[in-house]
Amino acid sequence: MSHRVKSYAIINTSASFDSLKGKESLDAALILASYEMPVSLFFIGDGVYQTINAQSAETIQAKDYIATFKALGFYDIEDIYVCNDSLDARNIATTSVLADAQCCDKHLIKSKLEHCDVVLTF
Amino acid sequence: MKPLPPTIHLIRTSAFADNKLQLCIDTLGVNDELFLLDDGTYNVNHALLTNLSNPVYVLDEHLTSRAVSAAEFEVINYVDLVQATVKAGKVITWQ
C-alpha cells in the first residue's frame, strides 16, 4: 500500500435547506481542505439547488452557508462539478454561485468519481 | 494487471420515497455492486432494478423484518456484508 494522501469526493444530493446536510457537507469539505487533503465537490439530484445564485437563507432564519461557497477558492477547493442532467430536469438555468463550478453530464461525473479514493454522500 | 476491486454501493432508502437509488445508478460503474439495506430492501420490487446488469445483494435480516421476499436477488447475511466492504475498493453509502 502506498502512503500517498487520499483524495476525497463529497457528493451533495440534498437541497439547500433540506435538513442540515448542505451545511454539514460544506463543513466536512472545509475541514478536509484545512488539512490539505484534495477534495472534489459534486452536486447531483436535488443537490444542484444549493448552487443557485441569489438564495437568501436569512429570509427563513437559516444559516447562510451558501455565502461560504464563494470562499472555496481560498481553501484550494477548485474541483467542483454540477450535474447538467439534474439542472435540466429541474429547469434551472446555470447561474451558479460557485465560480469554479463546471457543469458536466453524469458520465463525466462517474469518471471523476472513479478517480477519488473516498466518497462521502450528503 | 489485477483488476481493481469493485466499488460497492450501500442503498439504505426506498426508491419509492426518494431518488437515491436513481442517483446511484446514474454514477454506477460496470463492475460496481449494489447492497440493499434498511428501507433499501424495498427496492427489490422497484422497476429501476429490473434491467440492471450489476450484481445486487440484499441483507436477509432487513428483508425478513419487513416481510419482503427477493426471489431474483442474492440474499446475504451480516458477515457477507462485512466481508464485502473489507474487500471493496471503496464503499459509497447513499443515505
Added chain:
Amino acid sequence: MAISFNGQEIATDKQGYLLNVSDWNEELAAILASDENLTLSEEHWQVVNFVRNFYLEYKTSPAIRALTKALKAEYGEAKASSRYLYRLFPKGPAKQATKIAGLPKPARCI
C-alpha cells in the same frame, strides 16, 4: 459570559468570542485585544478589518490557511506570511484576529 462595555453587558462565549457579530465596534475591539495582551497597531487593524470583512462576505471565520491565501490575494506575500501574522498575533492569527474582530471562533481552527 459577558464583557462590560459602556455600561452594557456584551455577551460572549466561554472563550471570550462575541456571541453577536453586530455588537462589535472599534472601541470594543481594543478591549478584546487587551484581553489578549495586544495593543492594536495599524498592521493589526489591517488584519482585523480584513478578517471581519471576510466574515461579512463569506459568513464564515477563515481558518489560517484560507486567511493567508486571501490576505496574499489582497495585500501580497509580505503581509500574508505565517511568520508575519504570528508576529502580530502570537497565539494564532486566525484565533486572535477573529476574536478581536468580534467573530465566532473559526470552527476548523489551528
